[in-house]
Amino acid sequence: MPEASGWLLRRSGASPAWLLLPGLVLMAVCSPHAGTVAAGTACVPRCYCSESEGKTVRCSHLRLTSVPAGIPNDTRRLYLDYNQLASVPADAFLGLPLLAELDLSHNHLSTLEPAAFRGLAPSLKFLDLSHNRLVTLDPEALAGLTARSNLTSNPWHCDCALQSTLPRLDLEPVSLTGIVCHTAEPNDTDVRGQALLLTKDLDLCVVLKKTTDVAMLVTMFAWFAMVISYLVYYVRANQEDARRHLEYLKSLPSRQGKSEESSTISTVV
Numbered sequence: 001m002p003e004a005s006g007w008l009l010r011r012s013g014a015s016p017a018w019l020l021l022p023g024l025v026l027m028a029v030c031s032p033h034a035g036t037v038a039a040g041t042a043c044v045p046r047c048y049c050s051e052s053e054g055k056t057v058r059c060s061h062l063r064l065t066s067v068p069a070g071i072p073n074d075t076r077r078l079y080l081d082y083n084q085l086a087s088v089p090a091d092a093f094l095g096l097p098l099l100a101e102l103d104l105s106h107n108h109l110s111t112l113e114p115a116a117f118r119g120l121a122p123s124l125k126f127l128d129l130s131h132n133r134l135v136t137l138d139p140e141a142l143a144g145l146t147a148r149s150n151l152t153s154n155p156w157h158c159d160c161a162l163q164s165t166l167p168r169l170d171l172e173p174v175s176l177t178g179i180v181c182h183t184a185e186p187n188d189t190d191v192r193g194q195a196l197l198l199t200k201d202l203d204l205c206v207v208l209k210k211t212t213d214v215a216m217l218v219t220m221f222a223w224f225a226m227v228i229s230y231l232v233y234y235v236r237a238n239q240e241d242a243r244r245h246l247e248y249l250k251s252l253p254s255r256q257g258k259s260e261e262s263s264t265i266s267t268v269v
Contacts, residue, residue, distance in 0.1 A: 043072070044057060044068050044069075044071055044072075045068075046059070047068065049072070054077065055074050055076055055077075056075070056078075057077070057078050059078075060080070060081050063084050064080065065085065067092045067093070068080075073097065076098050076101070077100065077101040078093075078096070078101070078102050079103045081104065081105045081106050081128070082105075083107050084107065085107040085109055086108045086110060087109065087112070088104070088113060088116040088141075089113050090116060090118065091115060091118050091119070092116055093117060094118055096120065097122070099124055100123055100126070101124075101126045102117075102124060102126070104129055105128045105132070105150070106130075108132065108133055109129065109132035109134060110132070112141035112142070114141055117141065117142065117145055120145065120147075126147055126149070126150075127147045127150070128149070128150045129149060129151055129154070130154070132153075132154050133154065134154040135155055135156060135157040135182075136156070136159075136162050136165075137162065142169055146170045146172070147171065148171070148172045149178070150175070150178060151176070151179050152178040152180070155183070156183075156196065157182065157185065158181035158185070158191050158196050158204065159185040159204055160204045160205040163196060176195075176196075179196045180193065180196070181194055181196055
């Protein structure tokens, strides 16, 4: 066998290093992102992996504070629920072209960075973001995603920004019914406990504009009243000064009286 291999090398004119090149290329193709590993490799440390109906990776209840590295790139289901994730950075799942289900529920998520789910749009079918701390959505974070999403049990802050974001999302419409208002702006808007998608008759942007206009009018009126008060004070102060000046002039001896007195004295002399 070694003789046959040597004959093949001599016949092809190739070196052993050249024969290793296809393998190196294959490794590069199978590792498109530093956070993932090639298909068929070991599971993520501390996580459980199974091959039923495509690769499933379960990293639940591990107190993770960041998305783990080394997720196999043939993963179809990824469970990161019941951890301590506070944010999802950009390109957190890049290199998982087959991922169809992603569970991020029961974490501490308050921020989804722009491009957080980049690369998942073609394959992702279900995204679970329930039971987190999300108060608003950045449309750039969910750009291109058409997956059905669970957005319930988050302290959503319903305002003009969030309401104007909803039409820009490509998620399944039923997903948006999970955005139930916990707080609202303006504060007197009666939408708490309601699904924001179902309050189409209430335009929070118009309400906010009206509130801003009223506040501006009140401010202008207060400024105008202050200017008027200052003018009144200024006029009264000038009047008082003028009165005092007149009284002072009246208290001085009259020049005409002095001239008449001088004439009388000269006549007598």
